[in-house]
Amino acid sequence: MQDMAEDIIENPEEDDAQAYKLGPKTVSAILYAVEIDDRERLIELMEPLHAADIADLLEQINAFERSKLIRLYDREFDGEILSELDEAIREEVISLLTPQVLSQAVREMDSDDVVDLIEDLEGAQQEQILGALEVADRVAVEQAMAWPEYSAGRLMQREVVMAPEHWTVGQAIDHLRATKEEDLPDQFYHIVMVDPRLHPVGNVTLGKLMRSKRATMLRDLLEETFRIIPASQAEGDVAYAFNQYHLISAPVVDDEGRLIGIITIDDAMAVLDEEHEEDILRLAGVGESSLSDRVIETTKQRLPWLAVNLVTAIAASMVISQFEMAISQIVALAVLMPIVASMGGNAGTQSLTVAVRAIATKDLTGSNVWRVIRRECLVGLINGVIFAVVMGIVGIIWFGSPALGYVIAVAMVINMVVAGFAGTGIPILLEKAGVDPALASGAFVTTVTDVVGFFAFLGLAAAVLL
16 A cells, blocks of 8 residues: 555556546545554645545545544645535534634635534534634624525625725726735625615626726626625525526625625535435435435434335325235236336326426426426326337236236326326425425325326226226
8 A cells, every 4th residue: 555655646647536536546545644644645645636525535534534634634724625524524523623723724714614614513613613713704704694594694705895886997906906815705706886885786897897998987897687685585596596697796785785795606506506416315305415424313314204105105005905806816916006106106206306396496387387287297198108008018918818908008097197297286286385395295296106006007907807
């Protein structure tokens, strides 16, 4: 392993992951440097890595290795690493940092990243982070924390570049050059124009600013696309606005309409990614799960929805029990009935996924809901007819019974149509009832397709074949 570590340092080009991502050779070399307490080699290996890659590394290794690495890395620990860490291990990492290292790391972070960091921590660790900040930064973070959770007030950063309406390009450039580096955001894309009462009236892009002559009035360079975000607005709606209107940044205002912060596209897209990830996890009934979660936490997250699935499975089994006599007389029914339910379940999941995504992006509204439901039902009908023909033939060839082929074909069509209707309709009803459709729809749609599939198939079989 020592030879591998030396080879990576001397020939970094041999590991494509060395500079920008985490490769297995890099991880092995880093862990070997930690094992032999070689701080110089550890720093040499870690220096080319992005903060996000270092965060990934800390999430991949076990608690013992993580503790030893952090203590050895010590003063090199960067604040950006904290903002990239998974919430599941963030508290653990903070507890391992010395007060001096933590203070320096936190001071390097933008206010929005500090807010994101501390809002998931316990009280003692929140105070530890706040105590590491300068007085002005602490006040800014506490003011942001006063806004509701998952609101624009929590998402925004307080560092804003603003200018009065009457300024020229030259005055704005001189102001930027005269301002201390620490008083400017690390990244910004606009200068926000404000009136005397600090109400934002427009944006000027840095590109236009640098292309224009010094005497040009800033008000003549205002962007056409300009939207103001209330601090109380839900962050999901903020992300939707950025995506819908192609915003790069947007000013945030308080209840009086005064400028108090700004949201940039990276933060908005992070919210969008988180919501998409949550939807995917909730569709599977696992909630906000992570590979770093402990066994007990993961069990608690999954248990409730497994219990719901058990109840729905019992409901489907009760339908089957009503046709015990038919199944005992015609064994082929027991062989074929899972096919009807499975096809309906898969078709329902397809419609459900499309519906939940459309609800999240606000594409599915009251004006088009019936059109979408009709479309899904027609898709289910067409697919049902196609697979009904296939299964009808299978029933005839496999069991030599045209009547059985007819029964499974009709049951297939019925269940596929119902699957399209339920997969679209159930998420809509849940959303109107205030229940997260991504989290609750799957169990209900599966129940409907199972119950309808079994009832249609076994009911038809009992009526036609007995």
